[in-house]
Amino acid sequence: MQKQMTAHDSLSAPIKILIADDSWVFRHILRDIFKKMQHIQVVDDASNGVEALEQIIKFKPHVLLLDMEMPIMDGITTLQHLMIHTPTPTIIFSSLSQEGTTRAFDALKYGAVDFVAKSSFFKGRDMAADRELIIKKVRKVAAVTVHTIDPMQAATGQCEKIEPQQLIFCEECGARNIIDTETYIIMGGANCFQCGDELKLSQQAKLHRLSHVIIIGAGEGGFVNLLQIVPALCSEMGAAVIAILHDEPEKVASFVDYLGSISAINVVRGQDGLTMEGGSCYIFSAGERVSFSPYSGHFVLRVISDSRLNPMAGKQGAINTALLSAAPLLKEKLAGILLSGSENDGIKGMEAIRKHKGRVVALTPSRCLCKEMTKRLIRKFPDVAVTDEQGLIKIIKDLEQQHRKLVVTA
16 A cells, blocks of 8 residues: 655644754754744754654654765665655755756655755855755645655556557558558558558558657656656557656756656657657757647657747747647647646646647646646646546556557648
C-alpha cells in the first residue's frame, strides 16, 4: 500500500521543519532565518542521514531541509530510505552542483520537491533576499503532498506493442490507402484500391506512426512531475508528447539529456523542422513558441524564439501558443495537460481543446509546487479531470487504447 504525507494546510499550526546538514555553520544560519517566525518552527537538526531518519520518526516534520553531501549516510541515500518508509516533503541542498545538473535531477527523481545550490546561496547576495527565497520555498514545499517512491520499482515504460492502421500512398497513382497491418500480414500484402498496384508496408513507418498528440504545460516545479510521468511511457505508443517548460533553455537541455537516459520513450530537445512521430517526447522551453504545420501527410513542428517575436505575439504564453495551434488541426486527437506552474498560461489553449472535442486534464494542486496554473484551469472549468501523476499515466494509457487503431495525417 502506498504511503503518503498530506500537505500542511493549517493556517494556525506552524510548519515544522528539520535541518540535516553536516555543517554546523549552515545549520546555524538556517536556524537564524526561522527563529523569529511564528509560522515556521525548527524542531531539531541532524549532522548526517542516520540522525535525520531517526528524528523524522520522532518529530514528524512537515518539511526536511537535507544536505546532499554528508558523512555516514549522504543525502540521496537518506532520501531513498525516507521516501520508502516515511515520505516527507524535502528540499535538497548541495555545495557541489547547480540546479539543472544530473545530481539535482537525481534528487527530484527520488522524491525531493525542490533543490537549492549552496554555491548561489548566501554568497555574494543580499542576506534578506536569501532569507526570503528559502522561506518562500519552505512554504511552497510544505503544501505539496508526497507519496512513497521505491527506487527499486521505478516505472520502466513497458506497454503492449501496437499494430495500428497505416496510411500508404500508392507509388503508381498517388492514392491514399488506409491499410490494417494485421490484415496485411495475414494476406501477405495489399493492393491499391484505385489502380490495383501492390502496396509496400514500411517497417520503419510502423514503428513511428502517430495516432494522437499530448501537450503538457509546466512551470516551476514541473520537472518533478515530469520525472514521475515520462519514464512510465513506452516507446511503442502511438502518441507524440510535447512538453513545454517555463525555465531557462540551458536547464531544459540538461533535463532532456537526463530524462532521455531514464526513459523508454524517445526524449528529444524540440527544434524547428522536426516531423512529429509516435513514441517520442519533444521538450521545449517557454522562450520558444511552438506551432504545428501540416506537410505531406505529416505534422511538422515550427519554432520561433522569443527574440524573433513581435511584441504583440510575445504576449501569448508558450503553452497557449502550442495548444491554440494544435487544437483546430488535431481536434479529438489532442489532449492537453497542465502541471505545476505559477504562470498565467494555458487557459485559452485548454478552452480551444474543449471546443474541438479534445481531452483536458489538470494535475491535482496538492502535487504542484506552484498551484496557480492548475487552480486557474479548475476554476475556469470545474468539470475538468483532476488527478495525480499515476492518474495522468493511466489517462495517457487509456488514450493510447482509444486511438490505437488510428493514424493522424495532415
